[in-house]
Amino acid sequence: MAANQNSSNPISYAFGHFGTSLETLLLMIKGILLEYSSTLQLVTSMDLSDNNLAGEIPAGMTDLLGLRFLNLSNNHLTGRIPKNIGNLRLLESIDLSRNQLRGEIPPSMSALTFLGYLNLSENNLTGKIPSSTQLQSFDISSYDGNHLCGPPLLEICSTDATTSGDHKNNENNEGDGLEVDWLWFYASMAFGFVVGFWVVMGPLLFNKSWRFRYFRILERLEYKIRNGHH
Incomplete structure (x- = not known):
């Protein structure tokens, strides 16, 4: 995942190459480069919305077990939602809206029992919404702009039909x-x-x-x- 820096933006973000493990995060804030390494595992909130981020969401992000709030909305992220996102058991809010994410919603997301807010709208997600008390409780607007099916949506999945x-x-x-x-x-x-x-x-x-x-x-x-x- 990388960022396209724009001098007109007061805050921009730059990322190194994470690979499969997210160990270091570089933030470019008003021209000042900040590095987070040993304290990264203690992060509870990450808001990287509206920053022209491109590429896939690093799988290593699912190692941030203390994360409670994650906002990557309105970027240019591609690929799939990390399959192990269910490891982030403390997550209370996820916003991945307005990207180009594809594929199915990972079944592991049904394990996020503390989740109180979810927005996956305006992506290219497909398939059936995993069954769980949490995922079926959100408003259908959380899934708008995709090709999803199953409750809480009215679209019936072909396998169910x-x-x-x-x-x-x-x-x-x-x-x-x-x-x-x-x-x-x-x-x-x-x-x-x-x-x-x-x-x-x-x-x-x-x-x-x-x-x-x-x-x-x-x-x-x-x-x-x-x-x-x-």
């Missing part, structure tokens, strides 16, 4: 299966009734001797019932 569609299809298929089962149940009942009816009544209708015996049995049964009551 596919999953939801598959779930509905499964429910429909299960419903269709139940309907088929019930149809077979009623059909078997009707078939059983018809078969049972003809098994009993068929011989009586078409066989005179069976019909005669059947009525004789009924007469005897009626006689016994009557005699039993007297």
Whole structure:
């Protein structure tokens, strides 16, 4: 990350090459070069907004474990948000708005439970907003000007839509299966009734001797019932 110095600005910033470890910070304030090294780990607030900073956010910045407030807004920063930004557990405020940051919001950001302010608007961020109590509690304006999806935004992620569609299809298929089962149940009942009816009544209708015996049995049964009551 580097700064384009502009003599018209009363304050400008200059950075050395950090590489993967952020150990030294050089600040050019009104022409005076200040260096922070051993005290850098004690920094709790960093506001480098509106300073024409370019390049990627140093991964070593996530080693500043005491950091509570970070503002890098309105610069020309590119690349991705450091994936280990969740290491900064004490962060209460992050403003990375109005840059050219790309890629997805790191899942580790969901671990920032103290976060009370977030602004990632006007970048080129994509993908689903990680699920957490904090990230879903911010106003949608915190994510404006990106290509993000998922709560708290109204845009549904394509994977969620596919999953939801598959779930509905499964429910429909299960419903269709139940309907088929019930149809077979009623059909078997009707078939059983018809078969049972003809098994009993068929011989009586078409066989005179069976019909005669059947009525004789009924007469005897009626006689016994009557005699039993007297």
